[in-house]
Amino acid sequence: MSVLLNPYLSFEANAREALEFYQGVFGGDLAISTFAEGGQSDDPVEGKKVMHGQLTTADGFTIMASDTPPGMPVAAPAGFSISLSGDDDAKLRGFWDGLADGGTPVLPLEVAPWGDAFGMIADRFGVTWMVNIAGSPAA
Incomplete structure (x- = not known):
């Protein structure tokens, strides 16, 4: 295996909901293990939380996520964006539309000064996404 770089998102108690939402947007296979399954909690409420989830x-x-363990501070996502880019207009617009469900547009998806379609959106979980769709090459 080569080296990989993947976002790993932290949630207070809704990592499962977020991962299932992302699976609905991007498709793929989702694997989730709970704190109880990992032997990390005997508490029935805490045990159901996501210790590790991975969407491929x-x-x-690959998007990974977990719920924050008890006693650890939880911070809202800030200071980063996840970028989706390419030249498959229909696929990227589909991702944009999926992420927009319950989300808040930051910048509308429209033609940018560099000729590509570009937009930013904060999804319903507060994660900011940038979408860049390559424009037509100059003639």
């Missing part, structure tokens, strides 16, 4: 898609995306 046919497009080569």
Whole structure:
């Protein structure tokens, strides 16, 4: 295996909901293990939380996430964005539309000064996504 770089998202108690939402947007295979399954909690409520979740898609995306363990501070996502880019207009617009469900547009998806379609959106979980769709090459 070569070296990989993947986003790992932290949630207070809704990592499962977020991962299932992302699976609905991007497709792919989702694997989730709970704190109880990992032997990390005997508490029935805490034990159901996600210790580790991983979504792997046919497009080569891997998104990992977990719920924050008890006693650890939880911070809202800030200071980063996840970028989706390429030249498959229909696929990227589909991702944009999926992420927009319950989300808040930051910048509309429209033609940018560099000729590509570009937009930013904060999804319903507060994660910011950038989408860049390559424009037509100059003639």
